[in-house]
Amino acid sequence: MTESFLDIDGISHGYSDGEGGIFDISFSMARGEFVVLAGRNGSGKTTFIRHLNGLLKPDKGRIRLHGNDIFKDIIRTRQTVGMVFQDADTQIVGETIFDEVAFGPENLGWPRRRIDEKVAETLNRLDLLRFRDRHPATLSGGEKRRLTIAGILVMDPELIVFDEPFANLDFPATQDLIRQIKAIHREGKTILMATHDVDMVIEHADRLMIMAEGKIAAQGPAGKLAPELGRFGLKPWCACRKIQESDQWPA
Ligand SMILES: Nc1ncnc2c1ncn2[C@@H]1O[C@H](COP(=O)(O)OP(=O)(O)OP(=O)(O)O)[C@@H](O)[C@H]1O
Numbered sequence: 001m002t003e004s005f006l007d008i009d010g011i012s013h014g015y016s017d018g019e020g021g022i023f024d025i026s027f028s029m030a031r032g033e034f035v036v037l038a039g040r041n042g043s044g045k046t047t048f049i050r051h052l053n054g055l056l057k058p059d060k061g062r063i064r065l066h067g068n069d070i071f072k073d074i075i076r077t078r079q080t081v082g083m084v085f086q087d088a089d090t091q092i093v094g095e096t097i098f099d100e101v102a103f104g105p106e107n108l109g110w111p112r113r114r115i116d117e118k119v120a121e122t123l124n125r126l127d128l129l130r131f132r133d134r135h136p137a138t139l140s141g142g143e144k145r146r147l148t149i150a151g152i153l154v155m156d157p158e159l160i161v162f163d164e165p166f167a168n169l170d171f172p173a174t175q176d177l178i179r180q181i182k183a184i185h186r187e188g189k190t191i192l193m194a195t196h197d198v199d200m201v202i203e204h205a206d207r208l209m210i211m212a213e214g215k216i217a218a219q220g221p222a223g224k225l226a227p228e229l230g231r232f233g234l235k236p237w238c239a240c241r242k243i244q245e246s247d248q249w250p251a
């Protein structure tokens with residue numbers, strides 16, 4: 001039996017006004033999987049995601065990482081699960097790009113030399129090293145998104161959760177980010193991505209999960225479920241027919 005990585009067992013979360021929320025979601029991820037989470041506006045994707053590192057607490061149900069409840073050691077959980085939110089500004093706290101990425105490792109008490117090396121390496125990887133002394137507020141939207149990813153990647157999490165990573169990015173920036181995410185995945189990271197641009201990433205994903213009205217409406221292998229996207233009111237994937245005809249998922 002493969003080791004269980006992330007196990008979500010019947011979680012629900014209601015908001016005080018009685019609208020929205022998520023209901024009875026059970027879901028597991030194997031280590032190294034790439035899952036795309038799709039669903040219409042307000043279907044509960046962000047609410048669900050915010051539970052994975054304990055930012056929201058479920059009203060019922062539980063979430064386990066490596067078999068342990070995520071609240072048992074919340075610091076460990078937050079090191080294991082990195083979150084990249086849609087609104088980069090809410091995640092930015094540093095005075096310079098370098099400080100921003102050094103913030104997490106400093107909080108963990110890493111030795112200075114290790115921090116300096118790892119931060120420089122991560123900034124370089126995301127093509128941000130040349131901006132190292134600038135204030136984060138001076139970056140463009142796409143650069144800020146890369147900065148947020150650098151701040152997560154530097155901590156070497158096992159699971160990286162992306163919430164609408166392509167929002168407000170132009171086509172080349174989207175393609176560049178897809179390349180980065182694919183590389184991160186190839187290195188063995190587990191990836192969960194909520195996106196409205198399913199068609200941009202689906203061929204790289206192992207599994208697709210579709211939410212509707214706070215529940216899981218469908219889940220399954222990405223190739224199998226891709227042709228169903230339209231049925232859930234989501235943007236259909238134009239290459240579906242080609243795949244159905246050839247019966248082959250592009251590598
Ligand atoms: N803090 C909150 N208080 C009350 N209701 C909330 C709160 N946060 C979210 N909701 C409601 O819960 C529902 C799900 O919201 P959520 O942000 O999880 O959806 P989403 O699938 O991420 O949508 P989008 O695609 O627009 O990002 C919505 O109806 C939303 O209005």
Ligand SMILES: [Mg+2]
Nearest residue numbers: 045046047163
């Ligand atoms: Mg959302």
